[in-house]
Amino acid sequence: MTTTTREMHAWGKLRPARATVCTPAWPPAALPGPGPLLAYGLGRSYGDSCLLDGGTMIETRFLDRIRAFDPHTGLLRAEAGISLDAILRFCVPRGWFLPTTPGTALVTLGGAIANDVHGKNHHRSGCIGNHIPAFDLLRSDQPVQTCHAGDALHAATIGGLGLTGLITAAQIQLTPIRSAFLDVELIRFSGLDEFMALSAESAATWEHTVAWIDCIAGGASLGRGIFIRGNWSDRGALTLHRPARLSVPMDLPACTLNRFSVRAFNTLYYRRFCGKTKTLHQHYAPFFYPLDGVGQWNRIYGKRGFYQYQCVTPPAAGTGPMVQILKQIAASGQASFLAVLKTFGHVASPGLLSFPTPGITLALDFADRGARTRELFDRLDAIVRDAGGRLYPAKDARMRADDFPRFYPQLETFRNHLDPSFTSEFWKRMHPH
DSSP: OEEEEEEEOOTTOSSOEEEEEEEOSSOOSSOSSSSOEEEEOSSOOSSSTTOOTTSEEEEOTTOOOEEEEOTTTOEEEEETTOBHHHHHHHHGGGTEEOSSOOSOSOSBHHHHHHTTOOOTTHHHHOOGGGGOOEEEEEETTEEEEEEETTSHHHHHHTTSTTOSOEEEEEEEEOEEOSOSEEEEEEEEESSHHHHHHHHHHHTTTOSEEEEEEOSSOOGGGTTOEEEEEEEEOSSSOOOOOOOOOEEOOSOOOTTSSOHHHHHHHHHHHHTSSSSSEEEEEEEHHHHHOGGGGEETGGGGGOTTOEEEEEEEEOGGGTTHHHHHHHHHHHHHTOEEEEEEEEEEOSOOOSOTTOOOOSEEEEEEEEEOOTHHHHHHHHHHHHHHHHHTOEEOGGGOSSOOTTTHHHHOTTHHHHHTTOOTTBOOHHHHHHOOO
């Protein structure tokens, strides 16, 4: 195990943490020091849930070995520091894929579990926690133990933000594929009502659904976007994705992303194909991981960094709250071109603090423009709060502490399973006293 003291960053690059960083080469039998402690994977959480200032961070990137794989059932066991990218490189040529995946493969298995990541097939497959039969957990007050689905500590750790201990290894149930390609349809829609109709129509026959939405457009164009749906194809080889060929070499000037450049991009993107519908035979990489093709893309937001704001509002609230949110964002002129809209289904996660709940979810990036950006978030929070929705802690960097228990009613049950030595900047923000 190597130990250094250095600055650690989240993907949003807002506020670094200076910590003692321990990097084990093998799963440790005991945790370092008295704490406070926190695990750190590849740093792709947007906010501060992956950071611990002044404590000890356990960097897991070398805990990346596959321990077992059943080619008949697709059950894989691996160390928690392995990336989803590495799992794909192993399993795709063998005819298997991740059961669900976030918009980047450059996250660790342990981090995916701790944040209970979701993907375009939530309405079919739920979160990744629904596909983790067991994992090994090392706590400061107990030796390594195996937690199985149905165990209380399993439920607390799924989506538990790394606060129940160090996941050292996990099982994940993969899904079979015959090709590395998907049959995809792109459908232009003019507003939220049309988006909801497409979502309802697609739920039964399309495994993967998501939409890009133009969050700059207002007036008659409010809520316009492109609906994307795909099914695994039987045509095509089991071809692996390629590593990123491009990279952003430096932090771009803060003025690069402004309402005029984003508006121009969004207009061109919305009209990028003729007619209302386009069909594609598309490899999984651009379908699931379009931004993984550009290294260090977070630098486009400049030195001050950026926030990602993700919320969900429930079906009972209808589209009204999301219309209000889009109006606020369009009026502010602050949104980026990276805006994702989709519906969550009714597959419940085992995780006590899992974010997805049935309804409409919106995720988008905002460059840090100081008080103006934070004031916008306060207005969006009020809409989400009044609608009975919630925010995603894994992407948060400024949620109000009094909103956290309101958004997550099982928080008190979760507290019973906290590791006494583990904490994070997010957890400290939620508990300022």
